[in-house]
Amino acid sequence: MGRYAIEAVELHYRYPSGYEALRGINLAVSKGEFVAIMGENGSGKTTLIKHFNGVLKPTSGKVLVDGVDTRNVPVSKLSRRVGVVFQNPDHQLFSETVWDEVAFPMRNFGFPDDVVKERVERYLRLMGLYEYRERSPYLLSLGERKRLTIAAVLAYDPEIVVLDEPTAGQDYIQKEHISGLMNLLRTMEKTVVVVTHDVEFVVEHVDRIILMSRGRVVASAPPGELLTNPRVLASARLMPPQLVRLAIQLEKKGILRLDGIPEASQIVEAVLKRWTGG
Amino acid sequence: MSSPLQAFKYVKKDTFMDSLDPRSKFALSISLLLASLLSNSVTVQLALFATAAALIAAAKRASQWLPTLKALTPLVLLIFAANLVFTPGMPLRGAALMALRFLAVTTAFSLFFLTTTPDDIALALEQSGVPREYTLMLTMSLRFVPTLADDVETVTAALLSRGFQLDRGNLLQRARNYVYLLVPLIVYEVRRSLMIAEALESRAFGATKHPTSLYKLSLRPVDYAVILVSAIVAATPLLVNTATPQLP
Numbered sequence A: 001m002g003r004y005a006i007e008a009v010e011l012h013y014r015y016p017s018g019y020e021a022l023r024g025i026n027l028a029v030s031k032g033e034f035v036a037i038m039g040e041n042g043s044g045k046t047t048l049i050k051h052f053n054g055v056l057k058p059t060s061g062k063v064l065v066d067g068v069d070t071r072n073v074p075v076s077k078l079s080r081r082v083g084v085v086f087q088n089p090d091h092q093l094f095s096e097t098v099w100d101e102v103a104f105p106m107r108n109f110g111f112p113d114d115v116v117k118e119r120v121e122r123y124l125r126l127m128g129l130y131e132y133r134e135r136s137p138y139l140l141s142l143g144e145r146k147r148l149t150i151a152a153v154l155a156y157d158p159e160i161v162v163l164d165e166p167t168a169g170q171d172y173i174q175k176e177h178i179s180g181l182m183n184l185l186r187t188m189e190k191t192v193v194v195v196t197h198d199v200e201f202v203v204e205h206v207d208r209i210i211l212m213s214r215g216r217v218v219a220s221a222p223p224g225e226l227l228t229n230p231r232v233l234a235s236a237r238l239m240p241p242q243l244v245r246l247a248i249q250l251e252k253k254g255i256l257r258l259d260g261i262p263e264a265s266q267i268v269e270a271v272l273k274r275w276t277g278g
Numbered sequence B: 001m002s003s004p005l006q007a008f009k010y011v012k013k014d015t016f017m018d019s020l021d022p023r024s025k026f027a028l029s030i031s032l033l034l035a036s037l038l039s040n041s042v043t044v045q046l047a048l049f050a051t052a053a054a055l056i057a058a059a060k061r062a063s064q065w066l067p068t069l070k071a072l073t074p075l076v077l078l079i080f081a082a083n084l085v086f087t088p089g090m091p092l093r094g095a096a097l098m099a100l101r102f103l104a105v106t107t108a109f110s111l112f113f114l115t116t117t118p119d120d121i122a123l124a125l126e127q128s129g130v131p132r133e134y135t136l137m138l139t140m141s142l143r144f145v146p147t148l149a150d151d152v153e154t155v156t157a158a159l160l161s162r163g164f165q166l167d168r169g170n171l172l173q174r175a176r177n178y179v180y181l182l183v184p185l186i187v188y189e190v191r192r193s194l195m196i197a198e199a200l201e202s203r204a205f206g207a208t209k210h211p212t213s214l215y216k217l218s219l220r221p222v223d224y225a226v227i228l229v230s231a232i233v234a235a236t237p238l239l240v241n242t243a244t245p246q247l248p
Helices: A045-052 A073-083 A097-106 A111-126 A144-153 A173-188 A197-203 A229-237 A242-253 A264-275 B003-008 B023-036 B042-058 B062-086 B091-115 B116-127 B132-161 B170-203 B219-237
Strands: A004-013 A020-029 A034-039 A062-064 A082-085 A160-164 A191-195 A208-213 A216-221
Touching: A004 A045, A020 A045, A020 A216, A034 A045, A034 A173, A034 A197, A045 A062, A045 A082, A045 A160, A045 A191, A045 A216, A062 B042, A082 A144, A082 B219, A097 A111, A097 A144, A111 A144, A111 B062, A144 A160, A173 A191, A173 A197, A208 A229, A216 A229, A242 A264, A242 B042, B003 B062, B003 B091, B023 B091, B023 B116, B023 B219, B042 B062, B042 B091, B062 B091, B116 B132, B132 B170
Parallel strands: A034 A191, A034 A208, A082 A160, A160 A191
Antiparallel strands: A004 A020, A004 A062, A208 A216
């Protein structure tokens, strides 16, 4: 048993084309922690998470999953502990029906039939897809296909869940679905790693943000600390959330003192206070 | 793109070969092909291979071509071995001839694709009267080879991440396993092609039978010189004793 759920030590990865996507990553994700990996496009986020279940092996350095070096374990074994939902659902639908799609990994891992049946039903209902169980996955909408790929991973109950851009292309209702799911994962004491550009989603759900730029980790801090630091965010070509930007301007005018990510009501209150001379 | 195909992928460089018109480069590669097919001399095959290789080196693409040459070695050895067994008469000479011919032809076409952009190939075909529908089909096919390779990699990663082992079972079972790889790939590529078709139509593709082109290719004196040399190279085997019109 390792100290951390995931640990990367001096991780370097170079693609066969010669491009070095990861240049000395050091990070540790504790058990039960919710972490977001953020950064500009091409910063190495997806390459990094592909190391967590061993799909990619380090060129140098190492990745430990619960203390186990990923270089020494096949992907089929690591995947049982680390469930990865990739960004594009169309790259990860393999079965003829929605039901079979959720059952697919469980059958690969050798789950008994009654467990498969119970879990498929539970997770299809949870994701609002049960009524489509006899349909082809390819006939679902993009949002539904995305939720189906999440259901397929959650159903086999991995200890660590890695989600690549779970809210990309999702409308408000579907984002709420995924938010509910994050809350559920927290009650299940899962370790969760999310790759995302969605600042609001991060503020609501994660304990810590790991900020990446050009294959390196440039910062690691709680959202309240990191998202209120425009200088650090700019190094990864990110902008603070709108509320933070507004609060920074108000702080410059002496109207508000920036202390973490403000609530809209705090800003309104501070402005009204100044307006009325209170 | 994986290294065995690197010798057929254009990378921008500024050399004499790059400055040539695609039609003259094509004439050069075709002449090397014809000379190779028409000649039964091992020496000529060696000379053709050496010429194409020298031109690749002059075009500063040796580092791209060598990995492909290395990857082709088992195939070259296979051709040599098969001809050694099945060629009647002088098996050693026949085997060497076929292996070298394969190398010469591959290198000649590698020279063309290494130094010519897919857009230039399309432009050259268009200016030769080929309709734009077909030239676009060609450039799109070339353009999407690396994208398709990326898709294969992503789907494989997703399959492995669901605990699926592609190399599980006997030979028949392994072949069946690849259906799981093919289904999402086919669906995704069909979807992608439909999206591309819609994007093309929304940009008025096909609105006119003879669309204008921003760039025009024009043959310079040096291109005519290359075409002339190419014609001589292609004709030479017919004129010397070593040549025979029949293929072995």
